[in-house]
Amino acid sequence: MGVPAARIVFDESDRRAVADAVTEMLSTGALTLGPWTERFEEAFATEHGATHAVAVASGTAALEIVLRAIDVRGRDVVVPAVTFYATAAAVVHAGGRPVLADIDPDTLALSPGTVEAVLTPATAAVVLVHIGGLITPHVDALRALCDRRGIPLVEDAAHAHGSSYDGRAAGTFGLAGAFSFYPTKVTTSGEGGMILTESAEIRDEARIHRDQGKGAFTANHHIRHGASWRMSEPNAAVGTVHLRRLKEFLETRRRVARRYDAGLAGLDGLRTPVEPAGCRSNYYKYVALLPPGVDRAAFKRAVAEGHGVRLSGEVYDLPLHHQPVFAEYRDARLPVSEDVCARQICLPVHSDMTEDETDQVIEAVSAVHRRLAG
Template identity: 40%
Template sequence: MVINPTKVHIPDEDQENIIKKMKEILNSGQLTLGPYTKEFENKISNITSDQYVTAVSSGTSALEIVALTFNLKDKEVIIPSNTFVATATPFLRVGSKIRFADCDPFYGSITLEEVKRLHTKDTRAVVIVHIGGIIAPDSLLIKKYCEDNDLILIEDAAHALGSSILGKPAGTLGEVGTFSFYPTKIVTSGEGGAITTKNYNLSEESRIYRDQGKVDFYNNYHTHVGSNWRLSELHAILGIFQLDRINEFIERRSKVVKAYLDQIKSEKIKIVTPPPGSESNWYKVMAIVENGISRDELKVKLSQEGVKCGGEVYTAPCHTQPIFKNTTKSSFPNSEYFSNQHLCLPVSVVMSDDELSYVCEKLNNRLALI
């Protein structure tokens, strides 16, 4: 048996309807910024407590638009090191001064303590990232701190659509939230992203930036230095069908995690579960292996038995990336611990009970030998 890390799931009945809708789009000639993009935005708004939503081409472009709308050139921005480089590179491109933060060693997310430590008179914004679909446990504390200190709070919620903390959905905690609909995410539009905000003016400005800086779609007057960050109608229609199934997808992923918690018996590994009051969409099932166990060796042994664990979040934190070599000289012990000691167990909405049992059996057996 071979168990892959994840699997994109587009049900057969949805595929038939998606193809029909795509033919309608092709025949209409309106392939971008049409009614399906608006419907896609509306569905995201429904999930994020009626935020204003701007659909864009990717989660990366969403963050770059955010950096532009807040005019963060030459401004200091606190960003967690334990994140994908695409959280930080948009701010690098607009000329922000990046200060990387260390993380919580269990959840892998930014902490209030780090925000306070890094906060200077030059700090303008803080970025929080919800690693693996678990909302950063200190999110509400960081939100309050930012409000008290006139700092902009930006959520990179690329992993976390459908997650929540104390009933507050991911993407609604800061001034703005950003999402990704890349194929690995729990719902996908193939490629795509979104910006959420409760601020109407910010939303309107993001729409200008996404379409080459034009005031609107129907004229040729450019007021901002934007780019082609539009989402096509073809991507939007796939995203619509996926969003309609988000609750179904999260429910099944939750059952996968419950099986792992019930069947993994070894105390040498601990699954990262959300703190009380939080709900995860289980984009990733992260697990920490105890000190002294080589995560990489464990993955190799499991792979030899057909269990393919997913890519970590992340093996190379931002402060170790060559493009940021001149950004900071600080040390990040927790980020390096987390990156070295965690792995991501297989998870998908089509994972069978037999596959789950197989993964648990092989993992228990392998850990018993260590």
């Protein structure tokens, strides 16, 4: 049997709960900004130890709304070069200018040094991305740096549902955190996003922006340039049901990661992720770096064709300054980002992954490593 790159897990009781919720909302006609949205917001805030949560249409919308609330128009926003397109796109759509910073090779995240190197008097915000669900141990130092400069720290926590550092959850280290519920995420609502914040002002601005900039749900008085960023009630119900499984999913994913750690430890030149002391990752992705010179495409093809193991998509195969849409940044010097993006692979981690599947991946990676890197 093969091991797929990703698997979305809803058991029979989950499916029944979602079906009951949809029947209820179709009976009442409450299909947007109703009781399920409120339940999802309350549950997600509680799960992450946050005061306020605002459900929106996507993780990208969540980040853009936060940046609009800060008002980054005409100003710089620092983002890591190793992140998804949407991190920088949210800055552009909010009227800001992305400024690309290099990353720490051990955490795949910004560091105080890489951020300080690109700060200017025009910097409006810094966006910290938790790649693969790993929270950098430098998060407090980054927050302190931003506080000294009077710059908001915003978290792109699209990968980090349930991840924590020093007992504090992702999304609670900065002014606000933006989460995604795309189908492959650790918990999903089908499509959707969430903003976590301690700021009542950010909460209120987010509620206005998500509903076409209206001052009230029942009025046609538009006070912000918002958009149709609401989360539907069916999506909120799916998210609420799936969130109940988060702790269970995290334990399974962490067991898989520990098995990978042990099984791949002897492969020369293959660098597996290191979870820093105090960090508790959700292992949304298990990011490993191939030895220099190994052809990634050939490696992925060999484990798929020879062993039935599909490696999931990289995070990410191109740094932002190599993306065609950001061609104006192509001459940027970001050597760590370029090296990491060129060599990384992501091993399958499923929320219901079996030991047999995990061992199959270890055997496949080990065999192909011996052939291509030996």
